Amino acid sequence: MAVAVHREEIPRLLARGAQLVEVLPVAEYEEEHLPDAINVPLATLGPETIPELDRSRPVIVYCWDAL
Amino acid sequence: MSPRAACRLEALGFSAVYDYTAGKIDWLAAGLPTEGPAASTLRPGALARTEIPTCTLDDTVATARQRVAASGEDRCVVVSGEHIVLGVLDRDALAGDGHAIAAEAMRAGPATVRANEDLSALLERMHRRNVMEILVTDPDGRLLGLLHRDDADVVMTRPHGAPATAPD
Numbered sequence: 001m002a003v004a005v006h007r008e009e010i011p012r013l014l015a016r017g018a019q020l021v022e023v024l025p026v027a028e029y030e031e032e033h034l035p036d037a038i039n040v041p042l043a044t045l046g047p048e049t050i051p052e053l054d055r056s057r058p059v060i061v062y063c064w065d066a067l
Numbered sequence: 068m069s070p071r072a073a074c075r076l077e078a079l080g081f082s083a084v085y086d087y088t089a090g091k092i093d094w095l096a097a098g099l100p101t102e103g104p105a106a107s108t109l110r111p112g113a114l115a116r117t118e119i120p121t122c123t124l125d126d127t128v129a130t131a132r133q134r135v136a137a138s139g140e141d142r143c144v145v146v147s148g149e150h151i152v153l154g155v156l157d158r159d160a161l162a163g164d165g166h167a168i169a170a171e172a173m174r175a176g177p178a179t180v181r182a183n184e185d186l187s188a189l190l191e192r193m194h195r196r197n198v199m200e201i202l203v204t205d206p207d208g209r210l211l212g213l214l215h216r217d218d219a220d221v222v223m224t225r226p227h228g229a230p231a232t233a234p235d
Contacts, residue, residue: 002073002084007093013085022091023072032105034094042072047079058083059076063068065092 002061010034010060018058034062089206097205098182111189112182114219115203115212121146122169124153129165131156144177144202144210145169151208152179179204182211190219 005013014020020037022029029039040049042063053059073086087093095101098112120134120143131143135156143161145154154173163172179202180189193201193216203211 002070002077002086004088005085007087007089007097007099009085010087018083018085021072023068024091030103032091032095032101032103034091035100035102037102040072042068042075045072045075050076050079053076053081055080055082058085059081060085060087061069061072061076062087062090062094063072065090066088 005060013058013060016058018060019053021053021059021061023061023063028064037062092183093206095183096181098203098211109186109222110183111180111186111201111203111214111219112211114186114222115182115214116140116218117212119144119210119213121150121210122156123148124168124170124173126169127165128156128161128163128167128169128172131169132161132165135161140213142200143169144213145173146210150210152177152202152204152210155202177202179208180214181206186219186223189214190216190223 020034022033022037022039023042023045025041026039038052069086069088069090073084076084118138119140120131120138122131122134122143122145124145135141135143141158143156144152145156146152154175155177156169156173160172182203182205199216201214203214205211
């Protein structure tokens with residue numbers, strides 16, 4: 001079960017090597033995203049779209065809001 | 068959407084998955100840096116003055132008055148230990164009994180806006196209601212700064228392409 005994190009915990013996780021992933025569509029990511037986030041849209045998330053992610057490191061996912 | 072992505076990643080073998088459930092809107096509302104073309108959009112958080120006088124509930128009006136005098140502002144923001152906005156000591160309150168504590172003299176629950184609010188719409192509301200300044204807070208209510216309408220008006224009327232820097 002993924003752990004919910006508050007905004008203030010993100011820098012600490014990134015300092016520990018976490019990977020930040022925006023799962024919104026490409027256009028929304030390209031318009032504006034969190035620093036150093038990569039884009040893997042939810043609609044395409046699968047074994048073939050995550051080779052650049054390291055399974056040994058934490059991953060933080062985010063979208064637009066909590067809804 | 069992000070909970071589903073987190074589930075999917077766990078199913079794909081990721082063991083340490085975190086879900087920033089509040090998402091990009093929360094990050095923007097806190098005035099934190101972003102990347103991409105829209106990152107240069109003028110927003111209240113970028114234009115707000117951050118060096119503004121503050122005091123706590125237990126500080127005296129006299130203490131707040133000294134801080135305001137040294138700042139160039141005309142009000143003191145009353146905050147908690149976590150810097151959450153609780154109230155404001157305005158000119159009238161600051162001119163009152165210096166021995167009173169902020170908790171007694173403040174105007175509680177001042178209006179606030181988030182750092183990412185649409186600046187044009189906010190300015191239109193401020194003009195319509197004759198509001199000269201408004202507090203900017205993050206989604207947790209923590210003070211980020213004070214937006215002066217005049218500062219924003221100057222930036223919004225600047226010729227296109229001119230540098231847009233936050234006021235001192």
